[in-house]
Amino acid sequence: MQNTGTKKGSPGTRYMMILIGIALFLPPLAIIPQTAGEVNLCGSVCPRMFFILSPAGILEGFRNNMQAMWFGASLVGLILLTTFLMGRLWCSHLCPIGGTTELVSRGIPERLKTSFSFLHAPAFRYAYFIVFIAGMLAGIGGIACKLCNFRVVPFMAGSLFVPSYRTYLFSSVGLAGIATVSLTGFFARGGRGYCNLLCPVGALDSMVNYLSERLGFTRKVRTDLSKCNGCGKCIGECMVWALERSGNGKIKRDQASCMSCKECIHACPQEAIRYGRL
Ligand code: SF4
Ligand code: SF4
Numbered sequence: 001m002q003n004t005g006t007k008k009g010s011p012g013t014r015y016m017m018i019l020i021g022i023a024l025f026l027p028p029l030a031i032i033p034q035t036a037g038e039v040n041l042c043g044s045v046c047p048r049m050f051f052i053l054s055p056a057g058i059l060e061g062f063r064n065n066m067q068a069m070w071f072g073a074s075l076v077g078l079i080l081l082t083t084f085l086m087g088r089l090w091c092s093h094l095c096p097i098g099g100t101t102e103l104v105s106r107g108i109p110e111r112l113k114t115s116f117s118f119l120h121a122p123a124f125r126y127a128y129f130i131v132f133i134a135g136m137l138a139g140i141g142g143i144a145c146k147l148c149n150f151r152v153v154p155f156m157a158g159s160l161f162v163p164s165y166r167t168y169l170f171s172s173v174g175l176a177g178i179a180t181v182s183l184t185g186f187f188a189r190g191g192r193g194y195c196n197l198l199c200p201v202g203a204l205d206s207m208v209n210y211l212s213e214r215l216g217f218t219r220k221v222r223t224d225l226s227k228c229n230g231c232g233k234c235i236g237e238c239m240v241w242a243l244e245r246s247g248n249g250k251i252k253r254d255q256a257s258c259m260s261c262k263e264c265i266h267a268c269p270q271e272a273i274r275y276g277r278l
Helices: 011-025 031-035 058-068 070-086 089-094 096-106 121-137 149-158 163-169 172-186 193-197 200-212 263-267
Strands: 220-223 243-245 251-253 273-276
Touching (some): 011 089, 011 096, 058 070, 096 172, 096 193, 121 193, 121 200, 149 172, 263 273
Antiparallel strands (some): 220 273
8 A cells, every 4th residue: 555644643732622612612712613602502503403494495495594504504514525535533633522422421431321333324314314314304403402412512611601501501402402412422432422322513524534535635544454563542532432353353344434534544553544635
């Protein structure tokens, strides 16, 4: 394999990027939402709401939503373009929601956490994504908002400063949201269960990552099997259970789940994993 990759970037750099993402998108600073007149990731800056169709008809409803929620739609467009060219850097390095659940999860003892690795992540993710889209086509897509991490995590962060957020969090809907983010995030091994299984933006993003992986000019996390000795040290570092041993004892990556976090690159003693072009 031609070496066009790099090992640059430490886990510390990624955590720093996550903290920047939290400052940019979550209360109390919420710098990006405030530029669009919002106080958190709901409303026009929500990267999911533009999916939801109004009863006016599919095309007309989609157009109306794109006009009302252009900010969130543009954000998703930018995320997908970045993923196409450079891998899932939004999800692993900047997303304030997945970043928060991962950081909190790292502070919780492993014995208290649930592993979701028994689930086949791509099958579960796309099945849920189909249900999500079908719900929107049926006009009941707003139900997904009730359990949305993009709603509950900003409310949790803002509740330290805004009393009304605490009122929401202690309502039945708020408590259901806290239970969801706790089970699939804070108390999930790796902290990224929601990202890997339930996030609609993550589902779109993983499809783009998978489809663009074989194009020579796109930068992805790649494995050089001629260097891999099958030691398995990378497997335990992957928070989205995208790595496993294949029949020949070497490592196999599920590119549809890989979040381009590069943790496996730092873990590999053989330098068999790299980030770069084909
Ligand atoms: S395969 Fe490597 S880069 Fe991809 S999510 Fe797992 S640890 Fe991160
Ligand atoms: S850590 Fe490196 S050598 Fe060990 S199984 Fe993973 S890719 Fe192969």
